[in-house]
Amino acid sequence: MAFTLSLIGGRWKPAILWALLRGRMRYSELKKTIQQISERMLSAQLRELEEHGLIERFVFPEVPPRVEYELTPLGRSMEGLLQQLSDWGIITGQLPVNKVK
Amino acid sequence: MAFTLSLIGGRWKPAILWALLRGRMRYSELKKTIQQISERMLSAQLRELEEHGLIERFVFPEVPPRVEYELTPLGRSMEGLLQQLSDWGIITGQLPVNKVK
């Protein structure tokens, strides 16, 4: 459990994985989809996800550069889990029981 | 999704919730179950879980003091999710089954 969270935890990884569930995307598309993320964080998280085998990186040797990212089968195997994380928040009504930061 | 993770994320909350799935426990039992946690962290996380409505606190006005913690229905509604978080780590074979909490 701690292991699983170490792979998808943190502020940005869930958003990145969620975006990639819709298909292969390039760096700039991810950035546009998750506007608030800084470029530094986006690169860093993508690299970690890749190291952990959840996503794959496709580099096209062009100028300007083009890099695309896609979920690996392992990454796709998290879909149900991600869906549940999302659903639970919705089903419970996103309760502002007490302020959630 | 980010909302859900804000409630169960962090280093200790999953362990606490996981322990409480087995039933009501007092502070000292939790501490014994999760030996590595410091008392400061245990109190702090318990307080947050309570604020977010996932656990309930029962104080017995005795000396020495006794305080018990139990999952609320909302907390119990996370069982499937927690189970999936645990299962995913095991199923992917990234962790030896016997070492998983």
Added chain:
DNA sequence: GGCATTACTTACATTTTTGTGCGTTCCGGA
């Protein structure tokens, strides 16, 4: 009186995570 017990709280230190701003590369077009 002195000590052990339990569930904390507070002050402070350290570690981890995230953010900000700037530099780099290569090429083609104005």
Added chain:
DNA sequence: TCCGGAACGCACAAAAATGTAAGTAATGCC
């Protein structure tokens, strides 16, 4: 010649999470 575009890398700074050590209260027991 200068500029813009894409996907970064790096140094530094701020913020957030976690750890460490000590102290507190009330009571019963020796």
